Amino acid sequence: MPEHGDTIRLVPKDQDSYDETMAVVEEHGWEEASAGQGATAAWTVPDEDAKVRFIEDGGTAVEYFEVEGPGRAAAAKQLQAKIEMLEPSEFRAHLDQFDDDVDAQRLALFTVATAAPEKSDAKVVKLLVEYLSHEDSLIRRTAMIAMGITRWKDFIPPLEQVRDEDPDEQIRKRAENAIEALSKA
Known part of the structure; x- marks a missing residue:
């Protein structure tokens, strides 16, 4: 998992992963959170003490996830179990x-x-x-x-x-x- 400081960045191979993302959100009970600057959507991952932000970069059109918090590795694995990421x-x-x-x-x-x-x-x-x-x-x-x-x-x-x-x-x-x-x- 590519870490950038205290953040894990995950880039889906398929740049249209909305349905898969929502399946992860529902399956694991992620809660909608304030997206913040630059993010399209965000969720807290209560069981893992992490936050996931979904970003659609306006300059490059690349869609990716940033996972932060003490439980970021576990939350990232939840995403990777449903969405194929580019390695x-x-x-x-x-x-x-x-x-x-x-x-x-x-x-x-x-x-x-x-x-x-x-x-x-x-x-x-x-x-x-x-x-x-x-x-x-x-x-x-x-x-x-x-x-x-x-x-x-x-x-x-x-x-x-x-x-x-x-x-x-x-x-x-x-x-x-x-x-x-x-x-x-």
Whole structure:
């Protein structure tokens, strides 16, 4: 389970998991809670002393769960028992299934970045770096945004190469911006 500080982040493979989510809520007696900023819905998990927030990121269109509190691992397992979550070992297969659809490929890149663990993973770095040389400049730009989502400084050297060598001036400028953002992360 990818932990981000005191929060577990879970990203469903199927980005339309409403019915499955409601089944978990009903089965385990989760209680509706104040969603708070950025969340679409939230529940307390009384038996586990945890809170689950469902988030639909407006900038990337990625749907995911954040689970907080002392019982977060147990509450996360309740979700995982009903909803298939995207794991790092599945990132390449997830991205490969959308090779022919730019919009779906962009969502897949954002989804992978959101599902990435807090600490840098060399295999994930290598995978995302591959997209920096994609023929479509929109995919290259999306890969840079995805790198920013992870906040991993490992992306700085490949981004420096893009900044110095990409044929598209806009991509070079975006690479510089991404480098600056990751340097401050």
